[in-house]
Amino acid sequence: MNYCFGIDVGGTSVKLGLFDTEGNLIDKWEIPTRKENGGAKILSDIAASVKDKITEKKIDAAQVCGVGIGVPGPVTPEGYVPVCVNLGWKDIYPGRELSALLSGVSVRVGNDANVAALGEYWRGGAQGCSNVVLLTLGTGVGGGVILDGKVVDGVHGAGGELGHVIVNPDEPLACNCGSHGCLEQYASATGVVRVAGRILTAKPETASVLRETKDFSAKDVFDAAKEGDAIANEAVDTLCRYLGLATANCALTIDPEVFVIGGGVSRAGSILTERIEKYFEKYTPLLKIKAKFALATLGNDAGIYGAARLVL
Amino acid sequence: MNYCFGIDVGGTSVKLGLFDTEGNLIDKWEIPTRKENGGAKILSDIAASVKDKITEKKIDAAQVCGVGIGVPGPVTPEGYVPVCVNLGWKDIYPGRELSALLSGVSVRVGNDANVAALGEYWRGGAQGCSNVVLLTLGTGVGGGVILDGKVVDGVHGAGGELGHVIVNPDEPLACNCGSHGCLEQYASATGVVRVAGRILTAKPETASVLRETKDFSAKDVFDAAKEGDAIANEAVDTLCRYLGLATANCALTIDPEVFVIGGGVSRAGSILTERIEKYFEKYTPLLKIKAKFALATLGNDAGIYGAARLVL
Numbered sequence: 001m002n003y004c005f006g007i008d009v010g011g012t013s014v015k016l017g018l019f020d021t022e023g024n025l026i027d028k029w030e031i032p033t034r035k036e037n038g039g040a041k042i043l044s045d046i047a048a049s050v051k052d053k054i055t056e057k058k059i060d061a062a063q064v065c066g067v068g069i070g071v072p073g074p075v076t077p078e079g080y081v082p083v084c085v086n087l088g089w090k091d092i093y094p095g096r097e098l099s100a101l102l103s104g105v106s107v108r109v110g111n112d113a114n115v116a117a118l119g120e121y122w123r124g125g126a127q128g129c130s131n132v133v134l135l136t137l138g139t140g141v142g143g144g145v146i147l148d149g150k151v152v153d154g155v156h157g158a159g160g161e162l163g164h165v166i167v168n169p170d171e172p173l174a175c176n177c178g179s180h181g182c183l184e185q186y187a188s189a190t191g192v193v194r195v196a197g198r199i200l201t202a203k204p205e206t207a208s209v210l211r212e213t214k215d216f217s218a219k220d221v222f223d224a225a226k227e228g229d230a231i232a233n234e235a236v237d238t239l240c241r242y243l244g245l246a247t248a249n250c251a252l253t254i255d256p257e258v259f260v261i262g263g264g265v266s267r268a269g270s271i272l273t274e275r276i277e278k279y280f281e282k283y284t285p286l287l288k289i290k291a292k293f294a295l296a297t298l299g300n301d302a303g304i305y306g307a308a309r310l311v312l
Numbered sequence: 313m314n315y316c317f318g319i320d321v322g323g324t325s326v327k328l329g330l331f332d333t334e335g336n337l338i339d340k341w342e343i344p345t346r347k348e349n350g351g352a353k354i355l356s357d358i359a360a361s362v363k364d365k366i367t368e369k370k371i372d373a374a375q376v377c378g379v380g381i382g383v384p385g386p387v388t389p390e391g392y393v394p395v396c397v398n399l400g401w402k403d404i405y406p407g408r409e410l411s412a413l414l415s416g417v418s419v420r421v422g423n424d425a426n427v428a429a430l431g432e433y434w435r436g437g438a439q440g441c442s443n444v445v446l447l448t449l450g451t452g453v454g455g456g457v458i459l460d461g462k463v464v465d466g467v468h469g470a471g472g473e474l475g476h477v478i479v480n481p482d483e484p485l486a487c488n489c490g491s492h493g494c495l496e497q498y499a500s501a502t503g504v505v506r507v508a509g510r511i512l513t514a515k516p517e518t519a520s521v522l523r524e525t526k527d528f529s530a531k532d533v534f535d536a537a538k539e540g541d542a543i544a545n546e547a548v549d550t551l552c553r554y555l556g557l558a559t560a561n562c563a564l565t566i567d568p569e570v571f572v573i574g575g576g577v578s579r580a581g582s583i584l585t586e587r588i589e590k591y592f593e594k595y596t597p598l599l600k601i602k603a604k605f606a607l608a609t610l611g612n613d614a615g616i617y618g619a620a621r622l623v624l
Contacts (some may be wrong), residue, residue: 072602082600131467145565147464154567155443156601164598165561178597205371249477253457253565255466284478286387288394289468 003059007031007048007069008303011086014046017304018053021065023123023312026096027053028304039088046103064067066106066311069094070303079109082157108289108310112303114151114160117144119306120260123296131256134296135162135243135282137265140176141184141191148260162250163188166246167242186242189265196221196235205229222268239265240272244279251284251291261295269295315371320424320615321345323398325359329616330365333377335624339365340616346557347568359413378418378623382427382615386469391421394469410516415617421620424615426463426472429456431618432572437609438464443568446566446608446624447474447555452488453496453503459566474562475500479554501530501577502569508533508547518542534580551577555589563596565602574608576604581607 001020006208008015010033017028022041031049034041046069054061071094095109098178110118117134118127126132130149137143143162145152152159171181185191196210208231208310209224224232240243247259257279261273273293284290298305313332320327320343329340343361346353358381358586366373383406385396391407407421412422422430429438438444448454455474457464464471475496476489484494497503508522520543521526521536536544545546559571571592573585596602610617 027535044373129624141328143565147459153565154563155569155603156567156599158564158567158599161564161567163599166557166595167556167596179595207508245481247480250464250565252470252473252477253562254464255468255470255473257467283478283481283491286473287468291467 002063002065004065004308005053005067006304006306007046007067007080008115008307009042009069009087009114011035011072014042014049015304016046016049016299017301017308018057019308019312021312022303023308025301025305027057028301029053030078032298033087035088037088039084040089042087042089043094043098044101047098050102050182061103063190064105066108067102067308068310069098070112070297070307072112074161075109075153076157077153077155080157081109089106106311108309109111109310110151110310111144111157111160113142113154114144114153115262115306116262116302117146117160117260117308118141118151118307118309119298119302119304120262121146121149122309123305124302125260125294125296126258126263129257131254132258132260133160133162133247133250133254133256134260134262135187136263136296137189137261138263139186139189140263142263142302143307145189145254146258147299162246165249169247170193176277183242183246183287187239187246192218192221192235192265193240196232197233199231199250208232218265219267222265226271235277236271240275241279245274245283247276247280247291248283249278252286256291258294260291260294260296262299262302266295314375314377316377316620316624317365317379318616318618318620319379320427321354321358321381321383321399322424323347323384324360326354326361328358328361328365328614329613329620329622330369331624332498335620337613337617340613341365345399347397347400349400350402351396354399354401355406356413362414373415375485376417377402378420379414379440380420380422380619381410381411382424382428382474382620384424387421387423387465388469389465389467392469393603394398396581413487415465417621422441422463422619423456423465423469423472425454426456426465427618427622428574428614429458429472429572429618430463430573430621431614431616432608432609433458434621435617437574437606437615438570439570441569444570444572445472445474445559445562445564445566445568446558446572446574447499448608449499449501450575450576451501451571453500454575457461457566457568459568477558477561479482479557495554495558499551499558499577504530504547504551504577506532507550508544511543511546515543516595520544526601528576531579534577534583538583548583549587553591554586557595559592559603561590561596563592563599568603570604570606572608573604574611578607
C-alpha cells in the first residue's frame with residue numbers, strides 16, 4: 001500500500017489528511033497555524049506533523065508518494081507564492097521548502113480555493129464533471145476553476161479569484177483588496193450581514209426580527225429569510241442576484257458544466273442554489289443549454305481531498 | 313508538400329485560405345454566403361470552391377491533410393451547432409457534412425471568434441503566449457479564450473461569448489441576445505455610436521463635431537475623440553471603461569497572459585489599448601502582476617489562420 005498527504009493551510013489551523021493512493025481518507029487531524037515571524041514555523045510544523053503520522057502509522061518513508069498542499073494566496077504554475085497575507089508569507093516557494101524538510105519527497109502546491117475545487121471535482125459535489133467552477137462562500141468568497149479536469153491556476157497565479165470579480169462598480173465601500181463592488185462584498189458571510197444592516201438602516205419603518213438580534217450572523221439572516229422576514233429576504237436576494245451575475249459572466253467566458261456552491265454560507269441549502277439559478281437564467285438568455293448548480297458535499301475536507309489529488 | 317484549408321464562414325461572405333502544413337498562407341479568396349433555404353447551399357458552395365482550388369493548384373487529393381472551419385455560432389466539443397442565426401443553420405454538424413462532400417477528408421469546426429483567437433495566438437498579436445483572450449470589436453463584440461494553447465469551446469459551446477458578459481445590469485435597453493447591459497452594447501462599433509448619441513442628447517449645451525455629422529460612424533467618434541471633442545471622448549471612455557471591467561473580471565477568472573483587441577474598432581489603435589489598460593489596472597488592485605494588452609495583427613485573416621490551425 002502507498003500513501004500521500006493532503007494539506008490545507010488556513011489562517012487559524014492547518015488541516016492534514018493521510019490518504020491511500022486509491023484516494024481513500026485514512027486519517028485526518030489539525031495543527032495550529034503559527035503565524036509569528038512571517039509564518040516562518042508553518043512549514044516545519046507541517047513537516048514534523050507528517051513525520052509523526054508516518055511513525056504512528058508505521059508507514060515506510062518509501063511508501064509516501066507525495067504531499068499536496070493548498071495555501072491561501074496566489075500560486076504561479078512554478079509553485080511560487082509572492083504573498084500570503086493571512087500567513088505572513090512573502091516571496092516563498094513552499095513546495096520546495098517542504099520537500100527539503102521531508103527528505104525530498106515530491107510536494108505540489110496550489111491555491112486553497114482552487115485545490116478545494118479539485119476536491120469537489122474528484123470526490124464531492126461535482127463528481128463526473130470535468131469542467132467545474134467552485135464558489136466557497138465563507139468569511140470571504142473563494143473561487144476555483146477546473147477545465148478538462150485540470151485546475152486553472154492562471155499565468156500569474158490569479159485563476160479563480162472569483163471573490164473579487166466586480167459585480168457593482170458603483171459600490172462606495174472598498175473591499176479588502178482595494179477594489180469596489182467585489183462579489184465578496186455581498187456574497188460572503190460578512191457581506192450578507194453588512195447588506196442586511198444597510199437595508200435595516202434604509203428602511204427604518206420595516207419590521208424585522210434582525211432589529212432585535214444583537215450582532216446577528218449570516219445564519220440569522222438566512223433563518224429569518226426562510227421565516228419570511230422582508231429585510232432578511234432582501235439581503236439574501238442581493239447575495240443571490242450578485243452570485244447569479246458573477247456565475248453568468250463566468251459561464252459566458254468558460255462555459256462550465258456545473259457551478260458548485262460551498263463554504264459556511266452554503267449550509268443555507270437549496271434556498272441559495274435555487275435563487276442563484278433564477279438570476280443566472282435571467283442573465284444568460286444567450287445560453288440555450290445552461291450549467292447546473294450543486295451544493296458542495298465535502299465541507300471542510302474539500303481542501304485536503306483536493307491537495308491529495310494534486311499528487312495522485 | 314502537404315496542404316490544408318482554413319475557412320471562415322461569415323454572414324455575407326466565406327473567406328477561404330490554402331495553407332501548407334508549415335502554416336504558410338499560399339492563397340486566399342472569398343465566395344458569397346448563400347443564406348437562402350436555411351443556408352442549405354453554404355457547405356456545398358464551400359466544397360465546390362475547395363475542389364476548384366485543388367484542381368487549379370494541381371494538388372493531389374491525398375496531399376490535403378484537413379479542413380478547418382469557423383462558424384458564427386456556438387459549437388459543442390462534438391462539433392454540433394444548435395443554431396447559427398446569421399446563416400440560417402439549425403441542428404447541424406457542419407464538419408461531418410463538409411467532410412462527406414469532400415470524400416471524407418478530416419474537417420474540424422470551431423466558433424468563429426474562438427478560431428480567430430487561435431489565429432492571433434498562432435500567427436498574430438499573441439504569438440509566444442499560450443494563455444490568450446481575444447476581443448473582436450466589430451458590429452458586435454466577439455470573444456475567444458485560449459488556455460494552454462487550446463481553445464476553450466465550453467461544455468455547451470458558449471466559451472468566449474465575451475460580447476455578452478454583463479457590465480451594466482441597470483441598462484434599460486435590451487441587447488440582441490435579450491439581456492441588458494452586455495459588453496457588446498457599449499464596446500462594438502454600433503455601441504459606441506449609440507453611446508455617443510445618448511451623450512449628445514443628455515448634454516445639449518456641449519458643442520461637438522458629431523452634431524454636424526449625419527449618421528456618424530464609430531470611426532468618426534474615435535477621430536473626434538483624438539481631436540479633443542468632449543462628447544466623443546466620453547463615448548470612447550465609456551467603451552474603454554466597460555472593456556476594462558470585462559477584462560478585469562476575465563483576468564480574475566482565468567488570469568491569461570495577454571488580452572488581444574481586434575476587429576474594425578481596434579483600428580483606433582493605442583488610444584484604445586492604453587485607456588482599457590488604465591481601467592483594467594483600476595479594477596484589479598488584487599493582481600500584483602497584470603496581463604498585457606496588445607492589438608490584433610491579422611485583421612480579417614485571423615479566422616482563416618485559426619481555422620487552418622484547427623487541423624495542423
